[in-house]
Amino acid sequence: MNSLERYQDFLPLSQIHPNLLLGEGDTPFLRLETLMEEFDLPDTFAKNEIFNPTASFKDRGTVTAVHAAKASGIERIGTVSTGNMGISTAAYGARAGMKTFVFIKKDTSIEKLFSAGVHGPILLRIDGDYGKLWHESFRIGKDHGIYFMNSTDAFRIEGYKVIGFEIFSQLSSERPTYIFAPVSSGGHLIGLMKAYRELQQQGLVHHIPTFVGVQAQGCSPIAQAFAAGMLKYERVDKTETVAQSITNPDPPGGNILLKMIREHEGIIMDVTDEEILTAQRIIAEREGIFCLPASATALAGLLKLQKKQKFDPQDRIILVITGSGVKNIKVLDKSRMKIHDASLSELSKTMASLTE
Amino acid sequence: MNSLERYQDFLPLSQIHPNLLLGEGDTPFLRLETLMEEFDLPDTFAKNEIFNPTASFKDRGTVTAVHAAKASGIERIGTVSTGNMGISTAAYGARAGMKTFVFIKKDTSIEKLFSAGVHGPILLRIDGDYGKLWHESFRIGKDHGIYFMNSTDAFRIEGYKVIGFEIFSQLSSERPTYIFAPVSSGGHLIGLMKAYRELQQQGLVHHIPTFVGVQAQGCSPIAQAFAAGMLKYERVDKTETVAQSITNPDPPGGNILLKMIREHEGIIMDVTDEEILTAQRIIAEREGIFCLPASATALAGLLKLQKKQKFDPQDRIILVITGSGVKNIKVLDKSRMKIHDASLSELSKTMASLTE
Numbered sequence: 263m264n265s266l267e268r269y270q271d272f273l274p275l276s277q278i279h280p281n282l283l284l285g286e287g288d289t290p291f292l293r294l295e296t297l298m299e300e301f302d303l304p305d306t307f308a309k310n311e312i313f314n315p316t317a318s319f320k321d322r323g324t325v326t327a328v329h330a331a332k333a334s335g336i337e338r339i340g341t342v343s344t345g346n347m348g349i350s351t352a353a354y355g356a357r358a359g360m361k362t363f364v365f366i367k368k369d370t371s372i373e374k375l376f377s378a379g380v381h382g383p384i385l386l387r388i389d390g391d392y393g394k395l396w397h398e399s400f401r402i403g404k405d406h407g408i409y410f411m412n413s414t415d416a417f418r419i420e421g422y423k424v425i426g427f428e429i430f431s432q433l434s435s436e437r438p439t440y441i442f443a444p445v446s447s448g449g450h451l452i453g454l455m456k457a458y459r460e461l462q463q464q465g466l467v468h469h470i471p472t473f474v475g476v477q478a479q480g481c482s483p484i485a486q487a488f489a490a491g492m493l494k495y496e497r498v499d500k501t502e503t504v505a506q507s508i509t510n511p512d513p514p515g516g517n518i519l520l521k522m523i524r525e526h527e528g529i530i531m532d533v534t535d536e537e538i539l540t541a542q543r544i545i546a547e548r549e550g551i552f553c554l555p556a557s558a559t560a561l562a563g564l565l566k567l568q569k570k571q572k573f574d575p576q577d578r579i580i581l582v583i584t585g586s587g588v589k590n591i592k593v594l595d596k597s598r599m600k601i602h603d604a605s606l607s608e609l610s611k612t613m614a615s616l617t618e
Numbered sequence: 619m620n621s622l623e624r625y626q627d628f629l630p631l632s633q634i635h636p637n638l639l640l641g642e643g644d645t646p647f648l649r650l651e652t653l654m655e656e657f658d659l660p661d662t663f664a665k666n667e668i669f670n671p672t673a674s675f676k677d678r679g680t681v682t683a684v685h686a687a688k689a690s691g692i693e694r695i696g697t698v699s700t701g702n703m704g705i706s707t708a709a710y711g712a713r714a715g716m717k718t719f720v721f722i723k724k725d726t727s728i729e730k731l732f733s734a735g736v737h738g739p740i741l742l743r744i745d746g747d748y749g750k751l752w753h754e755s756f757r758i759g760k761d762h763g764i765y766f767m768n769s770t771d772a773f774r775i776e777g778y779k780v781i782g783f784e785i786f787s788q789l790s791s792e793r794p795t796y797i798f799a800p801v802s803s804g805g806h807l808i809g810l811m812k813a814y815r816e817l818q819q820q821g822l823v824h825h826i827p828t829f830v831g832v833q834a835q836g837c838s839p840i841a842q843a844f845a846a847g848m849l850k851y852e853r854v855d856k857t858e859t860v861a862q863s864i865t866n867p868d869p870p871g872g873n874i875l876l877k878m879i880r881e882h883e884g885i886i887m888d889v890t891d892e893e894i895l896t897a898q899r900i901i902a903e904r905e906g907i908f909c910l911p912a913s914a915t916a917l918a919g920l921l922k923l924q925k926k927q928k929f930d931p932q933d934r935i936i937l938v939i940t941g942s943g944v945k946n947i948k949v950l951d952k953s954r955m956k957i958h959d960a961s962l963s964e965l966s967k968t969m970a971s972l973t974e
Contacts, residue, residue, distance in 0.1 A: 280649060281649070281651045281652075283648070284646070284648065284906050284907070285645070285646025285648060285666055285669060288644075289641070290640070290641025292639070292640065292641060293636060293637070295637045296637075296713075296715060310641055312671075313641060313669055313671075315668075315669075315906065315907075316908070317673065317942070317944070352906075353902075353906035353907075353908070354906055355906075356902065356903055356904065356905065356906040357652075357905055357906035359652060365965075372947065373729065373944055373947050375957065376947045376950060376952075376955070377908060377943070377944050377947070379952075379955040379956075379957060380898075380899070380902040380903075380908050380943065380950060380955065381902050381903060381906055381908065382902070382903040382954065382955075384956075384958070384972055385955070385956065385957050385958065386957075386958045386959075386960050386965075386968065386969075386972075387957050387958070387959050387960070388959075388960050388961065388962055388965065389959070389960070389961045389962065390961055390962025390963065390965075391962065394962060395962055395965075398962065398965060402965065402966065402969050405966070405969075406969060406973050542736075543736070546709075546712065546736040546737050546738070547712055547736075547737060547738040548712065549712065549713055550640050550671065550708075550709035550710055550711075550712040550713035550737060551640070551671075551709075552672070552709065552733060552736050552737065586673070586944070587733070587736065588673070588729055588733050588942070588944050588945060589944060591728065591729050591732045591733065594732060594736060596732075596735070598738065599732070599735040599736065599738075599741070600740075600741065601731065601735060601741050601742075601743050602740070602741065602742045602743065603742075603743050603744075603745070604742050604743070604744050604745070605744065605745045605746055606744055606745065606746025606747065606750060606751055606754065607746065609721075609742075609744065609746075609751075609754060609758065610758065610761070612742065613742075613758050613761075613762060616740055616742075617762050
């Protein structure tokens with residue numbers, strides 16, 4: 263039984279079709295012992311969403327949205343994406359045999375562009391404001407009969423809930439818990455919080471974890487609003503960060519997220535590019551997990567928060583690792599990465615100098 | 619219970635350490651209905667090994683080899699790799715806190731090089747014959763106290779067996795079955811066959827599946843020997859193929875593999891670069907799976923074999939998908955991939971022309 267079937271009672275899916283699935287979900291939950299020791303952290307875990315068909319958590323939402331499309335007889339789907347969601351939608355669209363439209367940001371990495379293109383969607387690389395494009399897509403969808411399953415699509419958020427249900431079942435007992443996740447449009451974190459709300463409604467959990475949404479300082483409208491105690495975010499004009507996957511200047515889920523975070527005493531914070539790249543390097547070097555800069559915001563946020571507040575040894579911390587670093591290989595802290603060129607004939611000599 | 623624990627009785631591991639694991643195994647098994655219809659195939663499945671920590675089957679072998687290192691008190695590990703095995707060894711070495719040496723081929727893609735480098739190994743990019751480097755590494759390992767867990771390492775092959783055990787458990791009944799897998803050094807296919815031999819010894823299966831190993835024509839010493847009815851392969855001097863991950867000109871497991879394949883009436887065949895790139899495109903476009911060219915040899919082999927022999931409707935076919943296409947993004951059949959550049963202001967016009 264897969265994860266969607268297991269949690270079907272919580273999802274708006276009357277039927278799950280094996281031929282629309284690609285093996286999403288049931289992702290690993292890893293204890294990060296080396297990090298815990300090095301940074302004096304309580305129990306810390308990675309919920310590793312890289313283990314999804316297109317190596318990001320977006321697949322969780324795409325699979326439910328594609329099911330919704332199928333149930334309604336919709337044959338054309340689309341998405342607006344910085345990359346990951348476009349790849350995911352292209353892959354599931356191919357699997358489902360649906361005509362798929364992917365609107366992708368102009369500065370998207372070539373790895374992401376080709377990873378979407380390989381599935382044969384109609385692929386548009388668009389020059390213009392990403393926030394405005396998001397709104398424009400719905401108008402275009404209406405004109406051309408395309409269901410744009412964008413970041414905060416209701417069915418997409420239902421799929422993100424499943425990550426929360428799995429975390430709940432992978433934690434063996436109920437203790438105060440922090441869940442750190444990157445924030446862009448807001449859909450992902452809304453889904454995670456919704457999962458715990460529903461578990462609470464069913465009497466399955468008593469305490470909602472403390473959710474910590476992390477944005478990149480170069481595009482952090484929600485974190486700025488949170489810090490200023492505002493109920494609504496203000497869109498930002500310019501975005502500039504290494505965390506390219508989380509750069510929505512006008513996040514459609516922003517205000518709902520601010521409301522939910524206030525209700526559950528969560529936190530929205532931001533981190534700098536330097537903190538992000540350091541966190542990305544640390545989790546790769548110490549724990550063997552190579553994630554996107556955007557995903558590394560979770561660890562960057564944790565390390566930053568730790569400087570302000572002491573965690574209790576009884577606390578448990580979960581980092582949601584949202585996507586694979588190989589999809590944006592150029593953005594890395596390579597300061598400590600050394601590639602030694604050697605010839606086979608001189609290999610002994612080279613090795614002698616390296617192991618001295 | 620994870621896959622290693624479930625099959626521990628079949629493995630030479632007295633203990634499984636959670637802090638050496640990265641979530642490997644229990645990979646999806648997907649029915650490929652669109653392909654079956656389009657190519658008139660019997661039940662065909664993908665065993666998708668992309669769902670591993672570093673997005674290739676190599677992790678199956680690395681995790682067992684790293685356990686063996688730990689059990690023996692070995693602190694330095696290494697590997698010789700075209701890329702995937704280097705990434706895998708670097709990631710597990712990081713997780714285990716072991717000093718890790720990666721010898722990587724000079725022409726390895728930048729995606730693979732950085733994906734290994736990010737984990738902080740000592741990374742050597744080596745100019746010279748890959749087959750000779752393989753042998754040289756053991757001498758260097760002896761000199762410097764490094765356990766080189768190369769492609770046909772005995773513990774590595776034990777890990778590959780687990781893929782075979784999972785296929786066995788994911789198939790719901792025993793029927794004649796073909797298992798297609800890419801072949802380079804031979805270790806992977808030896809592991810798969812060993813799994814079924816052991817299942818047979820335990821009385822758990824009665825028929826060993828027909829194993830079909832597929833090489834790229836540009837480096838196919840084992841397939842050439844098989845076609846000529848030879849007991850031993852002859853090393854090739856020059857390798858030239860898009861399937862860069864399976865280019866061992868002097869495959870150390872070659873002769874053992876030839877023997878096992880003869881004993882179980884399997885097949886070793888080769889496919890052209892054109893067949894490989896077409897297969898890679900087909901499985902991405904029809905089933906939403908983006909695999910490496912090397913991995914696409916499995917489907918290329920199936921489609922080629924189908925022209926020579928008719929499959930029975932009762933047959934079942936399994937394609938082992940060994941690694942993710944995103945790790946070598948430049949090698950793709952882009953002939954049908956169209957990227958439409960558009961500006962936000964002209965989007966309506968562009969869409970009108972595309973959906974006419």
